[in-house]
Amino acid sequence: MSGIQEKIKGNGSIEKLANDFSMTVATVNGSGSQTSNLTLQRAFFKMGIPVSGKNLFPSNIQGLPTWYTIRVNKNGYTARSETHQIVVAMNPATIQEDLAKVEPGGAFYYADHIRVDLNREDISIYPMPAKELAKDSGAPPKLRDYVANMVYVGVLSQMLEIDMSMIRSAIEYHFSGKQTPIDLNMGVIDKAYQWAAENLEKTDPFYVEPLNLTDGYVMADGNTAAALGAIFGGVQFCAWYPITPASTLAESLGAYIGGLRDDLVDGGKSYAIVQAEDELSAIGMSIGAGWAGLRAMTSTSGPGLSLMTEFVGLAYYSEIPVVIWDVQRVGPSTGLPTRTAQGDLTQVYFLGHGDTQHIILFPSSVTECFEFGWKALDIAEQVQTPVFVLTDLDLGMNHWMSEKYQYPEVDMDRGKVLWEEDFENFAKKFGKQWGRYLDVDGDAITYRTLPGNKMPGAAYFARGTGHDEYAAYTEDPVDWEVNMLRLKKKFKTALKYTPKPELIGSGKAEIGIIGYGSTEMAILETIDYLREEGIEVDFLRLRSLPLHEEVIQFIEEKNLIFVPELNRDGQLWQILNMEYPTGCGKMKSLPKHDGLPLSAAWLTKAILDMEGK
Amino acid sequence: MAETNNVGLTKADYRGAPTTLCAGCGHNSINNQIMAAAYELDLLPENVLKFSGIGCSSKSPTYFMGRSFGFNSLHGRMPAVATGGLFGDHRLKAIAMSGDGDTSNIGMGHFKHVIRRNLPLVYIVANNGVYGLTKGQFSATAELGLRLKSQGENLYMPIDIVLEALASSATFVARSFAGDAAQVKELVKAAFSHDGISVLDIISPCVTFNNRDESHHSYSWGKQHREMIHDFNFIPKEQEITVEDGFEEGSVQQVTMHDGSKVVLQKLDRDYDPYDRINAIKTVQEANQKDILLTGLIFVDTSSKSLIDLYELPEDRALNRMQQEELRPPKGMLDLINAQMF
Numbered sequence: 044m045s046g047i048q049e050k051i052k053g054n055g056s057i058e059k060l061a062n063d064f065s066m067t068v069a070t071v072n073g074s075g076s077q078t079s080n081l082t083l084q085r086a087f088f089k090m091g092i093p094v095s096g097k098n099l100f101p102s103n104i105q106g107l108p109t110w111y112t113i114r115v116n117k118n119g120y121t122a123r124s125e126t127h128q129i130v131v132a133m134n135p136a137t138i139q140e141d142l143a144k145v146e147p148g149g150a151f152y153y154a155d156h157i158r159v160d161l162n163r164e165d166i167s168i169y170p171m172p173a174k175e176l177a178k179d180s181g182a183p184p185k186l187r188d189y190v191a192n193m194v195y196v197g198v199l200s201q202m203l204e205i206d207m208s209m210i211r212s213a214i215e216y217h218f219s220g221k222q223t224p225i226d227l228n229m230g231v232i233d234k235a236y237q238w239a240a241e242n243l244e245k246t247d248p249f250y251v252e253p254l255n256l257t258d259g260y261v262m263a264d265g266n267t268a269a270a271l272g273a274i275f276g277g278v279q280f281c282a283w284y285p286i287t288p289a290s291t292l293a294e295s296l297g298a299y300i301g302g303l304r305d306d307l308v309d310g311g312k313s314y315a316i317v318q319a320e321d322e323l324s325a326i327g328m329s330i331g332a333g334w335a336g337l338r339a340m341t342s343t344s345g346p347g348l349s350l351m352t353e354f355v356g357l358a359y360y361s362e363i364p365v366v367i368w369d370v371q372r373v374g375p376s377t378g379l380p381t382r383t384a385q386g387d388l389t390q391v392y393f394l395g396h397g398d399t400q401h402i403i404l405f406p407s408s409v410t411e412c413f414e415f416g417w418k419a420l421d422i423a424e425q426v427q428t429p430v431f432v433l434t435d436l437d438l439g440m441n442h443w444m445s446e447k448y449q450y451p452e453v454d455m456d457r458g459k460v461l462w463e464e465d466f467e468n469f470a471k472k473f474g475k476q477w478g479r480y481l482d483v484d485g486d487a488i489t490y491r492t493l494p495g496n497k498m499p500g501a502a503y504f505a506r507g508t509g510h511d512e513y514a515a516y517t518e519d520p521v522d523w524e525v526n527m528l529r530l531k532k533k534f535k536t537a538l539k540y541t542p543k544p545e546l547i548g549s550g551k552a553e554i555g556i557i558g559y560g561s562t563e564m565a566i567l568e569t570i571d572y573l574r575e576e577g578i579e580v581d582f583l584r585l586r587s588l589p590l591h592e593e594v595i596q597f598i599e600e601k602n603l604i605f606v607p608e609l610n611r612d613g614q615l616w617q618i619l620n621m622e623y624p625t626g627c628g629k630m631k632s633l634p635k636h637d638g639l640p641l642s643a644a645w646l647t648k649a650i651l652d653m654e655g656k
Numbered sequence: 657m658a659e660t661n662n663v664g665l666t667k668a669d670y671r672g673a674p675t676t677l678c679a680g681c682g683h684n685s686i687n688n689q690i691m692a693a694a695y696e697l698d699l700l701p702e703n704v705l706k707f708s709g710i711g712c713s714s715k716s717p718t719y720f721m722g723r724s725f726g727f728n729s730l731h732g733r734m735p736a737v738a739t740g741g742l743f744g745d746h747r748l749k750a751i752a753m754s755g756d757g758d759t760s761n762i763g764m765g766h767f768k769h770v771i772r773r774n775l776p777l778v779y780i781v782a783n784n785g786v787y788g789l790t791k792g793q794f795s796a797t798a799e800l801g802l803r804l805k806s807q808g809e810n811l812y813m814p815i816d817i818v819l820e821a822l823a824s825s826a827t828f829v830a831r832s833f834a835g836d837a838a839q840v841k842e843l844v845k846a847a848f849s850h851d852g853i854s855v856l857d858i859i860s861p862c863v864t865f866n867n868r869d870e871s872h873h874s875y876s877w878g879k880q881h882r883e884m885i886h887d888f889n890f891i892p893k894e895q896e897i898t899v900e901d902g903f904e905e906g907s908v909q910q911v912t913m914h915d916g917s918k919v920v921l922q923k924l925d926r927d928y929d930p931y932d933r934i935n936a937i938k939t940v941q942e943a944n945q946k947d948i949l950l951t952g953l954i955f956v957d958t959s960s961k962s963l964i965d966l967y968e969l970p971e972d973r974a975l976n977r978m979q980q981e982e983l984r985p986p987k988g989m990l991d992l993i994n995a996q997m998f
Contacts, residue, residue, distance in 0.1 A: 276984070279976075303985045308978070324733070325736075327735075331736065331740025331741035336742045357730055508728065
């Protein structure tokens with residue numbers, strides 16, 4: 044983004060700079076600005092321009108500052124940008140600092156009723172009569188603040204040359220075709236557009252023009268995608284407790300599941316969703332359902348995860364399938380509930396007292412949230428254990444452009460379940476009487492029966508206390524040790540079912556990056572910047588734990604490996620060092636923990652600094 | 657040839673593993689009555705789920721109905737596991753064994769929530785006022801001033817399970833005494849016939865830690881202080897009620913349970929309406945103040961919907977038998993979503 048000034052020619056005319064800027068809208072939370080911001084973002088997307096939107100919001104209902112950043116980029120870079128070429132200021136409380144944010148050569152739009160010291164001469168400044176136009180719109184007084192936010196949509200449409208038909212289709216989408224709000228909002232947008240055309244003179248270079256780079260993509264948030272994935276994965280039970288930033292996952296499940304599933308079953312529903320009294324109960328109900336043979340899940344974030352710990356240990360030891368989505372926020376404690384982090388990793392990997400270890404999946408895109416939405420349910424039943432899916436606030440709640448959802452390429456796999464007939468045949472097949480924890484296949488995964496099985500002898504008593512191969516209570520030292528070693532072996536068997544890492548790059552570079560989750564976009568952008576500096580890097584994107592052999596191989600092949608992640612202590616880096624101590628010296632931790640999504644600018648600099656460049 | 661019930665099972669078919677509880681423990685007597693009730697109700701053990709938390713009481717499900725699926729879960733968290741578990745096959749019956757520590761100390765929140773959700777669950781609290789497995793600490797149902805060997809004096813007010821259940825909108829609330837086997841059995845039968853939560857607070861003395869005569873949870877105190885609120889009889893749905901049963905006209909009240917069976921309440925010393933929640937609370941409070949252990953069916957509401965009813969599940973199908981065709985929407989639906997996701 045350097046060199047904006049060069050675009051301003053000697054004679055004062057402007058050379059246009061298309062499809063490459065980051066725009067931040069400063070508003071007050073609770074004022075309805077999300078509709079305006081999403082309208083702009085969707086219009087860019089509809090014009091075929093790669094775009095992302097990131098909402099920086101307070102833990103508050105109404106009245107505190109909030110910033111929404113839309114990044115438009117022709118190269119497809121949609122990670123958080125640290126610079127702001129365009130700032131739209133609608134909040135009196137922050138207007139002075141918002142003005143200071145604008146990159147030299149950039150543009151500052153502000154509601155002209157707000158008092159501000161316009162102390163910048165290196166940027167273009169555009170006042171907008173937001174209050175006046177809102178008043179003229181005929182909107183009822185209580186809607187005026189909300190409608191005032193539509194003024195900047197209209198003004199920016201004119202100044203950035205946004206296709207107005209795309210704005211209209213975004214508004215129609217948002218209001219689901221309801222004519223009254225569509226007319227009201229479009230009325231204000233059109234007026235503001237007209238006003239800008241007549242009153243503002245464009246003196247900055249930023250604008251948009253149509254591309255065709257969003258074909259095959261959707262724009263959605265990860266929580267919705269996760270819920271949809273779970274619905275296509277046949278989820279039958281979800282108990283949950285409200286917590287930011289996970290609430291919208293279970294809420295989306297409730298919103299979509301009826302329409303997608305009710306026609307498939309005669310005479311009633313195939314699922315139940317329960318808002319529990321706390322996270323203890325949310326996971327407890329889900330585990331009860333998993334034990335009873337339902338595809339069960341819950342969703343939560345850090346504090347809820349802490350409450351779920353004892354139950355997760357029970358599910359691990361009694362071998363009950365359940366899926367737990369952890370949409371991470373910043374901790375410890377209440378921390379920063381509306382900011383993003385990857386700080387739960389080491390806790391989740393070992394969640395529970397005694398010896399416990401868990402399968403973790405790391406989606407890095409909205410599309411992958413969908414994929415892991417169904418896949419996690421398969422893996423949980425295949426391996427008969429809790430499966431965690433770690434996302435974060437950025438991926439869960441922000442709107443990303445992402446490849447269209449892919450229909451599951453394999454049938455549902457319910458794992459080793461014995462119904463009446465299977466149970467009858469078991470002894471014949473294996474030459475042994477069935478035992479709930481009896482490993483007859485040698486892969487450490489045993490056969491389970493489900494409540495409702497009418498065969499006498501098919502029932503067993505599930506327990507968190509010491510049990511033998513036939514699920515009977517025991518305190519025998521050998522029984523305990525044998526069973527725990529089988530669980531350890533089962534964790535290795537899990538590798539047959541969990542997604543392998545993805546290698547991005549030629550595989551021949553001497554330097555590597557290992558990353559996971561929502562940092563992917565920033566890492567990909569960084570790789571391009573490093574190439575410009577003459578540094579080739581291979582990127583291994585982790586998609587699950589435990590580690591696949593490919594990860595060890597990657598570490599062995601590289602001379603130097605950077606491990607960027609959004610936490611203080613380099614949690615993945617710790618796990619890599621622990622699982623492969625031979626690689627210790629050459630893995631460098633690059634932790635960032637300011638509550639914001641990773642930026643390529645920061646990562647590039649961190650790597651160049653380490654490289655001594 | 658052993659005697660069988662109407663589903664062709666013997667009493668032995670309802671047994672569990674040998675008990676490891678102390679000889680004389682009230683819980684053993686409750687377990688025996690659960691087995692007898694299930695046998696007499698002709699329940700197939702395969703159609704019953706057993707749930708428990710942690711504690712002496714919660715070990716009990718191992719000792720009855722070994723042919724039933726069971727889940728011994730976490731301390732205080734049984735209601736959550738039972739809630740999820742019942743959705744697997746909602747046609748099954750479910751019975752839960754909890755204790756006073758499990759329910760009124762660590763699990764009070766879940767206890768009240770499973771009640772307000774009206775989960776169809778026979779929820780038995782084997783109530784002895786004391787922690788057994790951890791060797792004799794006070795539980796929240798211990799009376800004020802109770803002295804225990806290693807603990808000194810109880811300084812806090814007791815929690816009354818029945819009053820808590822009534823306040824949480826329970827639809828079936830009873831209190832009994834492990835020393836009254838007949839009443840426990842009849843109440844368990846009625847509870848199994850109720851479509852909703854049925855809370856049975858059963859005073860079940862701990863012979864090891866809390867059975868001194870003056871203790872409110874001891875055998876002798878129970879025997880001396882109990883008063884039946886009415887005479888209680890359970891009549892299965894096939895059976896007619898006849899005069900020969902000895903019910904005098906005008907002094908009996910019939911409660912028709914969800915499955916068509918009946919509970920016949922015969923008046924004793926007081927007029928008592930089991931449908932009146934406010935009066936129930938008042939009566940129990942007054943009895944407590946007078947050191948009376950009031951037993952019987954204290955409250956019943958047969959008209960409220962159960963949790964399962966609220967979820968519109970197929971009447972005759974178990975969720976856990978459904979396979980891919982019923983659970984995964986076709987590809988066309990995903991294409992539609994992709995087209996709509998802007």
